[in-house]
Amino acid sequence: MISDADGREGRQRFDALSASLRPDLYRFAFWLARDRAIAEDVVQETMLRAWRSWKDLRDERAVKQWLFTIARREHARLYERKRFETVDVDNLIATEASALASSDGRDIEDLRRAIARLDEDYREPLMLQVLFGYATKEIAEHMGLTQGAVLTRLFRARNQLRKQFGLEAVADDGAEES
């Protein structure tokens, strides 16, 4: 049985970890949804569910991956199906113009728009690798794919961005992901 002291300590630990990981979690949710309001909803739902299961977490070092897994599920459960038929990327990018704007210059802003246009199958592994430092094996576990499929998606994501920015694209054999 958990005592009040244990409960308070657990809550404090959870609050501290969730505060430190909130920026990463928000960015993860934002690039899944490409929508600030949905991203905030996903973050909030993820934190609620994480707190309910907090006592079952055995390894705090894995907490970020755990939160991302919950957020991915929440995003799919709450919004993905609802938006599937209606999402219009041009409209979405126009709506989220201020989120995609950058004080770092037009180059970064253009890149944000290009990333937002990537298919989610390519956008998510690219984000996990480049922004969060995931190894391809970890991405494969997170997304339920083979490592080969992850490598293919990462190559295609970069290749599409290269094309959009006038860099020479590499021939893609169009092979199915293995």
Next chain:
Amino acid sequence: MNCLEFRRAAGADPQHLTSEARAHADACPACARYLAEVLDLDARIARALAVPVPDAQASSTARRPGQTRRRVFALAASVLVAIGIGVTGWLVLAPSSLAADVVEHMRDEPQAWSSHTPASEAALAAAMQRGGARFATMPGRIMYVQSCWFRGHYVPHLVLETDTGPVTLLLLRHESVKARRDFDEEGYQGVLIPVGAGSIAVLTHGTPLSADFATRVAALIEWTS
């Protein structure tokens, strides 16, 4: 390995190339250039993905019943924009210090601290060449390499593995500092050290920074151009 195979491998996982791929890049200037392009694009992708995060307090108050989340978010966003205008005005008027710019750069590249596998030698060579720097001897195991756009120049951004945690180096060939200067800003503990006509920034995030270690690393840097 041929050029097409190399480019597919580098386009998928440029930080973790096999020894065969690294050997190919060493022998093929065109593929070495391709790798440098991929690493440059990755640095920009990382900055692009690091979108601003709304304030948590503003977000939680934006959940009052009777208002749609989007409307409330717009309200919170307008407050943030107002704050942003104020902050931007302050930034325009206030001179930006090198230490502050280094910390700002760190905040935009948070993934750098969390790599668990060593960076490839080819990636390191490409970043060092572009930044006009080399190590007299290697300072330790390098877990992360990027060639980053910083104050108008590409600079090598490296993360070294140490016993006390990851240590970041920015090799700033174009940034002259008169004397060694320690800084402690926003959870980043660091030091700027003069190296010839340039300098290096050495910093940690949440772990102690050894002054001796920073000095030893600085002594290993040589500018090549």
